[in-house]
Amino acid sequence: MIDSFLHLFEPLTFLIILGAAILGVILGAIPGLSGGLGVALLLPVTFGMDPGTGLAMLVSIWIGGVSGAMIGSILLGIPGSPSAIATCFDGYPMTRNGEAVKALGAAITASFIGTFFSILIAAVASPVLADLALKLGPWEYFSLGFCAIALVASLSRENVGKGMASAALGLLFACVGFAPIDGTARFAFGNMYLSSGFDLIAMMLGLFALKQIVMDFAKGTQDLPTVDAGRISGFGVSLREYRDNLWNIIRSFGIGIWIGFLPGMGAALSNMVAYAQAKSASKHPEKFGKGCIDGVFASETSNNASVGGSLIPMIALGIPGDGTTAILLGGLMIHGVQPGPLLFTNNPEIVYAVFGTALLSAVLVLLMQFFGMRLFPAILKVPYHYLYPPIVVLSFVGVFVNVGGSYIFLFLLGFAALGIVMDMVRLPVSPFLLSFILGPMLESNLRKGFTYSADGAWAFFTRPISAALLAAAVLSIVWPYLKPALRRYRLRAS
Amino acid sequence: MQRTDRITSLVLIGLGLIVAGMTSQITYTSFTDDPGPRLFPYFGAAVLILSGIAIFLRAGRSEIAEETIPVDRPQLLRGGLFFALLALYALAMKLFGFYAVTPLLLFAFYWLIAGPKRRVLWRGVVLSLAATGAVYLLFTLGLGSYLPEASIF
Numbered sequence A: 001m002i003d004s005f006l007h008l009f010e011p012l013t014f015l016i017i018l019g020a021a022i023l024g025v026i027l028g029a030i031p032g033l034s035g036g037l038g039v040a041l042l043l044p045v046t047f048g049m050d051p052g053t054g055l056a057m058l059v060s061i062w063i064g065g066v067s068g069a070m071i072g073s074i075l076l077g078i079p080g081s082p083s084a085i086a087t088c089f090d091g092y093p094m095t096r097n098g099e100a101v102k103a104l105g106a107a108i109t110a111s112f113i114g115t116f117f118s119i120l121i122a123a124v125a126s127p128v129l130a131d132l133a134l135k136l137g138p139w140e141y142f143s144l145g146f147c148a149i150a151l152v153a154s155l156s157r158e159n160v161g162k163g164m165a166s167a168a169l170g171l172l173f174a175c176v177g178f179a180p181i182d183g184t185a186r187f188a189f190g191n192m193y194l195s196s197g198f199d200l201i202a203m204m205l206g207l208f209a210l211k212q213i214v215m216d217f218a219k220g221t222q223d224l225p226t227v228d229a230g231r232i233s234g235f236g237v238s239l240r241e242y243r244d245n246l247w248n249i250i251r252s253f254g255i256g257i258w259i260g261f262l263p264g265m266g267a268a269l270s271n272m273v274a275y276a277q278a279k280s281a282s283k284h285p286e287k288f289g290k291g292c293i294d295g296v297f298a299s300e301t302s303n304n305a306s307v308g309g310s311l312i313p314m315i316a317l318g319i320p321g322d323g324t325t326a327i328l329l330g331g332l333m334i335h336g337v338q339p340g341p342l343l344f345t346n347n348p349e350i351v352y353a354v355f356g357t358a359l360l361s362a363v364l365v366l367l368m369q370f371f372g373m374r375l376f377p378a379i380l381k382v383p384y385h386y387l388y389p390p391i392v393v394l395s396f397v398g399v400f401v402n403v404g405g406s407y408i409f410l411f412l413l414g415f416a417a418l419g420i421v422m423d424m425v426r427l428p429v430s431p432f433l434l435s436f437i438l439g440p441m442l443e444s445n446l447r448k449g450f451t452y453s454a455d456g457a458w459a460f461f462t463r464p465i466s467a468a469l470l471a472a473a474v475l476s477i478v479w480p481y482l483k484p485a486l487r488r489y490r491l492r493a494s
Numbered sequence B: 001m002q003r004t005d006r007i008t009s010l011v012l013i014g015l016g017l018i019v020a021g022m023t024s025q026i027t028y029t030s031f032t033d034d035p036g037p038r039l040f041p042y043f044g045a046a047v048l049i050l051s052g053i054a055i056f057l058r059a060g061r062s063e064i065a066e067e068t069i070p071v072d073r074p075q076l077l078r079g080g081l082f083f084a085l086l087a088l089y090a091l092a093m094k095l096f097g098f099y100a101v102t103p104l105l106l107f108a109f110y111w112l113i114a115g116p117k118r119r120v121l122w123r124g125v126v127l128s129l130a131a132t133g134a135v136y137l138l139f140t141l142g143l144g145s146y147l148p149e150a151s152i153f
Helices: A002-008 A011-029 A035-042 A044-048 A051-076 A082-096 A100-135 A138-153 A160-175 A200-219 A239-244 A246-261 A267-281 A293-317 A323-334 A348-372 A376-381 A384-403 A408-424 A429-452 A456-462 A464-493 B002-024 B039-059 B073-096 B098-118 B121-142
Strands: none
Touching: A002 A011, A002 A051, A002 A348, A011 A035, A011 A051, A011 A348, A035 A044, A035 A051, A035 A323, A044 A051, A044 A323, A051 A082, A051 A100, A051 A293, A051 A323, A051 A348, A051 A376, A082 A100, A082 A200, A082 A267, A082 A293, A082 A429, A100 A246, A100 A293, A100 A348, A100 A376, A138 A160, A138 A267, A138 A429, A138 A456, A138 A464, A160 A429, A160 A464, A160 B002, A160 B039, A200 A384, A200 A408, A200 A429, A200 B073, A239 A246, A246 A267, A246 A293, A267 A293, A267 A429, A293 A323, A293 A348, A384 A408, A384 B073, A384 B098, A384 B121, A408 A429, A408 B073, A429 A456, A429 B039, A456 A464, B002 B039, B073 B098, B098 B121
């Protein structure tokens, strides 16, 4: 084990890890790109390296990418990747309020806490926790996904109906293309581009980046936000703010690591669920969405905690937690390492190298972002007429590179238009996105749930964990309607 | 806002009914207990219709006062103009490729966003060329990706 750790500090290996972490942060921060893309692109580069160094490089890009995604969310309101969507909700308003550096400071520390401690837990408890994932069936996975959507939809407290309508639209958009399990074509109208479904990156950039730019231009917005760099010391977050958010951070960490370690789920889901929970549990929910630091802590702790969470099934079972861990898994196999229960016995040095690199990368990313956090907001001093045109081009190029065809521009523009309409009629975007992301997983598990049990649909209600999650989902939807009725009843009774 | 909400709710209900109708047309074969590919779209359509009804009922309650969205005609025109330019960029890039179109459209975006008071010709030209070059460096040289090529030639 000590040899594996010492190997990471050899000059060449250390430089590779540092360079990869920097590249990951840059890719994560650029809209349309991500650390996952970096892992995929650099996988062939590792063929000539020894397995330990090659995997160290891939893991570092991944860690840097997840953490770097918050930079675009906070400074521009454009998430670098789906894992940082919820960071936009309060991070960007904080920037608009002149608290960009403070928001970055909170996000950086939350990212570090999430990554570092989740990896420690993964290193210690992988074999034990992985068994738990295997005990859950499609009923629990469906109910968990549905519960997550209901929680996020209920964030629109003033109108839960709109939250659920937005979620339903997301589910229907996810139905376009080939159905899971049997591959039946749905709502494609014979079009080959629709047959493969909508692209998540095009959806994200349309709904956030292009929509924001069109709206700002329409409103004639030219005022640049002020930057709080001059009056900030340390991470810019007071001890009191950390103390006030202690429980929020612990809860978000738990959500992140739990969702991360469930196969097929990941940081794209955990950040929104943690945000929803933070808002629900907050003493001042009305401040959320207007620049509340609690929302940044929740989102960034949970999405980074999912890093450690998704390493658990990858290392212990050979099951990828999300798309990026699937590529990492491929990297392990290319280097002749067979992931699974025997990995700890057959290749312990690889396991320690992966965990050691992840811990070292988390520290390097923390240091890099600490020194960079006063520099990143320089982008906010760039007037919009210099800033927005390159973002438009990056959005178009980003979606093109992702799918490799010009047809994707139509989807990008379509989602920008949809975002503008949703904004005008006040339909929230987050339940839509979350439902779209979870749609295929939900459908697959719903159908498996019907098929695997003789009880059919009843199994969703008779299995305890599934039933509890469904009950929580229903409660979160009806509670905003029930609460005023209960208050009136109590008033009448008293 | 109540009027907007009512219209929104009716559109959502209508959309849910259309999706349900289209779902019933999906043909498939199943030899197991699998409920098939219709179940999930039906589920989504049902949630959409129920949500639409909830929004409609809520909009009917007079005590709910929400901030109204000002519909400003000049804003709509400006938004429409910018969106048209985005569509032109997409179309032109498909026809003529990234390198021929991007500098021109970058300049057009700059010119439009800057407005008459802020626009400076040489700065626009520098921005267009520098941003195009940066994208080339990052994507083509750095990541080895292909950028859109002309389809008209």
